[in-house]
Amino acid sequence: MTRRRLGLPYLLLLPALALELLIHLVPMVVGMVMSFKRLTQFYIRDWSTAPWSGLDNYRVSVDFSAPIGRSLLNSFWVTCLFTALAVGFSWLLGTAAAVFLQESFRGRGLLRTLFLVPYALPVYAAVITWSFMFQRDTGLVNHLLVDQLHLFDEKPFWLIGDNSFTALVVVAVWKTWPFAFLTLMAGLQNIPRELYEAAAMDGAGVWQQLRKITLPSLRPVNQVLVLVLFLWTFNDFNTPYVLFGKSAPEQADLISIHIYQSSFVTWNFGAGSAMSVLLLLFLLLVTAVYLFLTSRRRGADA
């Protein structure tokens, strides 16, 4: 009896496990195998016939003295800065909005709905609208900044050159912060109101309540939220692809686009796979360190 009860849950898990293997693990292993092959257009009909190239693809990817490696490194730094800014701003905005909307007031429901609009819109439609707004000569952004507010003498470019990075961060934050807002709003619901009432009785102001009650109570939510935002943002493909097309400006060349370009635009699938594996290793490392640090801190708190 007990044996059957023990076996059943695993049996029930089996279909999901099989699918997980099929959908995720198999392509992952295939991708890793590909990274050791010289896979170009000559072999894509049957990639298994491509000649082995050992570590060549990895060597090329991390040879920072040659263009392929150098541009990968550039793209890596761009992505790090982009992720730090996009996650940082999204988190700040999300927290501010969630705390602000915690008190009930007239129009709160409407604001909540409005804040979630970017999250509900299809990414493609939203980002392509941004790309229209960022057009130099006819876009709304320059119309506002230059024609209305007279902030610049000459209309800046947003989709090419140095400003493209700023444009990318703006769109990413716009797209991402509602998720932070939604998650944190849910987290706030779990904080007992009595804590605030007691704190208020003791004479704690709004800032003190925020620092001593709200933020510590949100820590477990934030731990997951920041990790998820980091991983999503670091891998973001849709935003740069829709905003800039297949060849992003160097200043905004995110790693996902970079790998896509190496694989599918220059048809260097082997090198693209190697870069993917390197990215995977990097993200694994960062996440492991992050989980280690956060769980240790949790242990100390307890």
Place this chain on the structure above:
Amino acid sequence: MRINRLAAATALVSVLTLTATACGGGSTSGGGDNSSPKTLTYWASNQGTSLEHDKQVLEPELRKFEAQTGIKVKLEVVPWSDLLNRILAATASGQGPDVLNIGNTWSASLQATGALLPFDDATFGKIGGKDRFVPSTIASAGAAGKAPAAVPLYSMAYGLYYNKKLFEAAGISKPPATWDELVTDGQKLTKDGKYGLAIEGGNVSENVHHAFAFGKQHGADWFDAAGKPAFATPEAVAAIKQYVDFIAKDKIAAPGNAEYAANQSVTDFASGKAAMLMWQAAGASLKSHGMNPDDYAVAPIPLPAGASGGKATSSMVAGINLAVFKNSKNTEGALQFVKFMTGNEEQIQLNKTYGSIPPVKDAQADPAFATPELKTLSNVLATSAAPLPQVANESQFETLVGTAVKNLLAAAAAGKPVTEDSVKAELTKAQQQMPAG
């Protein structure tokens, strides 16, 4: 806390696996249903004003084909931006359509994958013979010395579109024939917020087409005799610099053109914001933007003074080819369809609708193609057009050199100096990113 741990781990796994699978081969949807010999799947590239427009144009023709042969054709119109990736995915999976459109410049690259049916003499025999086609269009259907990977379907060439009214107002009596004249005219026309020339600087393909033709005029071939890339030659540097200088030095094109990628240059020309435009078969688009056909004319794209031979190349051979997937289980039916589409009647009908030129000689004789615009362009095609390098690495050349030009134009637009050294550096970088072998 365990819940959070679990949530974090789940999120991690799902996001990470996505990363690693990004290169595990593209997904492919649909694919041809080859089980029955009475059906074919056809991927048509987007040629009309919209995907829907293409369907409206093509479906009556496909019904005609069904009436003639009893073979039903399932049509899918693929947006231009997706086409190459879709073909690659179909090639990798073996699940493709029976018949498909390819950009003619990709011919040799796709030929190298071995996924397309070679059109040897016997195969050509089944569709009415090779001699029916204009030779330059066959030359852009695969590597020299190999059986073509496709047959030409719609042809196009670049011409210089110029605004007659603006020319008249500026006191210019004829279109420029040399680059010096173009720059002089352009500077006369650049005033009051209007510009002499409109270019599509953010569009990688557009850039590489001009890079190629300008390069030919300077004697740059982009690939050496052994098929190895040679992007950073002095000739190529001079060619690209000449193009980028339209914004950087001559200032006859608006700096804003550097980010154009959605045919805004055509709109600028149609609305009179720019007086000249180098484009392939723009007539239909100009009409849809409301430009009066009497207000513009077309001339061949200028050449350097005294250019002759290969240096007198004024355009690449542009166009769409029709290919048959080697995996098709209905090759005979597919060839019947190719024969139908390249037959005189369909050639006249479809090229007329799309404003392109029939690559089939007999069809070209139809009065519909005797407009001044198309006569100029078909003359360019016959006398001064050259196909892009027909080498296996062509598609990478397109993207990398096209991107290099885009970067240089972006620098020029931002007011940064564009020198021979900076052009050479960009081209060197492009070449070093070409995959080996």
